[in-house]
Amino acid sequence: MSQHRLSDILLKAIQGVSPSREETIQLLSLEDPASIQLVMSTAQKVRRQHFGNRLFMYGFIYLSTYCRNHCAFCFYRKTNKQSPRYRKNLAEVEGIACGLADSGVHLIDLTLGEDPLIHDTGNFHILFQMIERVKDETGLPVMISPGVVSEEILQHFAEMKTDWYALYQETHNSVLFKKLRIGQSFEDRNKKRNAARRAGMLVEDGILLGVGETISDRADSIMAMKQNNVDQARAMSLVPQPETPAADMPCPSRMIECLCIAVMRLAMPDRLIPASLDVDGIKGLKMRLEAGANVITSIIPPNNRLAGVSQSVLDIEQGLRTVSEVKKVITAMGLTIAGGNVYESWMAKRKEMTARREHLGSLYPSQTYSPDLHP
Numbered sequence: 001m002s003q004h005r006l007s008d009i010l011l012k013a014i015q016g017v018s019p020s021r022e023e024t025i026q027l028l029s030l031e032d033p034a035s036i037q038l039v040m041s042t043a044q045k046v047r048r049q050h051f052g053n054r055l056f057m058y059g060f061i062y063l064s065t066y067c068r069n070h071c072a073f074c075f076y077r078k079t080n081k082q083s084p085r086y087r088k089n090l091a092e093v094e095g096i097a098c099g100l101a102d103s104g105v106h107l108i109d110l111t112l113g114e115d116p117l118i119h120d121t122g123n124f125h126i127l128f129q130m131i132e133r134v135k136d137e138t139g140l141p142v143m144i145s146p147g148v149v150s151e152e153i154l155q156h157f158a159e160m161k162t163d164w165y166a167l168y169q170e171t172h173n174s175v176l177f178k179k180l181r182i183g184q185s186f187e188d189r190n191k192k193r194n195a196a197r198r199a200g201m202l203v204e205d206g207i208l209l210g211v212g213e214t215i216s217d218r219a220d221s222i223m224a225m226k227q228n229n230v231d232q233a234r235a236m237s238l239v240p241q242p243e244t245p246a247a248d249m250p251c252p253s254r255m256i257e258c259l260c261i262a263v264m265r266l267a268m269p270d271r272l273i274p275a276s277l278d279v280d281g282i283k284g285l286k287m288r289l290e291a292g293a294n295v296i297t298s299i300i301p302p303n304n305r306l307a308g309v310s311q312s313v314l315d316i317e318q319g320l321r322t323v324s325e326v327k328k329v330i331t332a333m334g335l336t337i338a339g340g341n342v343y344e345s346w347m348a349k350r351k352e353m354t355a356r357r358e359h360l361g362s363l364y365p366s367q368t369y370s371p372d373l374h375p
């Protein structure tokens with residue numbers, strides 16, 4: 001793409017016109033460092049327009065590492081004997097959440113594999129209790145990342161005022177999906193995210209990079225997340241895990257992830273986009289923020305024997321995935337941690353917008369994005 005064309009796309013983005021599918025593909029195809037740098041600095045400008053220099057922080061609790069599934073990329077897939085299995089009980093989750101809240105996070109993310117003890121035997125009351133306790137004791141918003149659950153369970157989460165439901169598609173290409181989320185339903189995953197939103201929760205979707213997707217798959221994912229109006233959108237690089245089908249895959253270049261984050265920022269200027277500590281630990285934070293991310297996720301306190309998802313141990317027990325370590329990095333970049341009220345009012349605004357859209361949507365139903373409809 002010519003320099004002139006690139007400047008044109010970036011200028012439009014600054015003026016609030018987000019890239020078309022064609023332009024998204026062109027941006028994602030960039031390879032020379034100077035052009036990528038330009039996209040990233042534009043993404044920072046766009047982030048500043050919507051969020052100033054303020055960032056949000058999410059505390060992360062992986063409360064059960066048991067799972068009934070066989071995702072090709074995941075260390076915690078059912079048959080992996082190397083993966084550390086544990087379950088945290090109510091008191092432990094409460095203690096960890098309170099510690100995270102005291103350290104200054106904006107939200108608590110309660111994450112679990114599709115633990116057979118919960119998913120197969122319908123013991124969801126364990127999660128309900130945890131959500132209630134964490135909300136009561138910390139006063140913070142809660143995100144639940146439990147995998148695919150029934151609409152009734154989603155309804156119950158929403159009734160308990162669970163703020164977020166996170167469920168990542170990983171890819172919006174249904175053929176690739178089958179190779180990644182082996183034995184799972186592509187449609188059901190999309191459907192559940194939509195159901196959670198209809199029930200009144202904010203939703204997060206995300207993609208995995210370096211798993212055999214093409215550049216236009218990446219563009220389709222970004223278009224899909226935009227069109228489906230997700231409240232938070234993430235891109236994370238594959239970390240090849242031992243004893244999994246993806247063990248021998250090459251590590252994708254982090255430039256691809258940074259470029260994706262930056263293009264997502266241009267496509268969804270006012271949305272939350274994570275810089276996850278779960279891929280490269282604290283040393284990977286700066287570049288993701290330079291790409292336009294505005295939420296730091298996977299803050300995990302040491303001394304609790306907690307695991308991360310794509311990096312099961314990196315930086316955790318060394319105390320490097322903490323608010324105080326994050327603060328050092330962001331302060332040096334001229335960025336700051338937002339006040340709790342800023343986060344809560346962003347959420348309230350989004351919920352209101354969604355409710356309005358849902359109402360309009362019921363009057364004028366529209367199609368959800370599918371790459372097949374946008375050749």
Ligand code: MD0
Pocket residue numbers: 060109111145166274276277278297298308309310
């Ligand atoms: C993260 N490991 O933020 C977490 C995780 C689940 N909601 C989030 C993928 O990086």
Ligand code: SF4
Pocket residue numbers: 067068069070071074075076077078112113114147
């Ligand atoms: Fe289970 Fe989630 Fe891992 Fe898939 S990605 S195997 S659902 S923990």
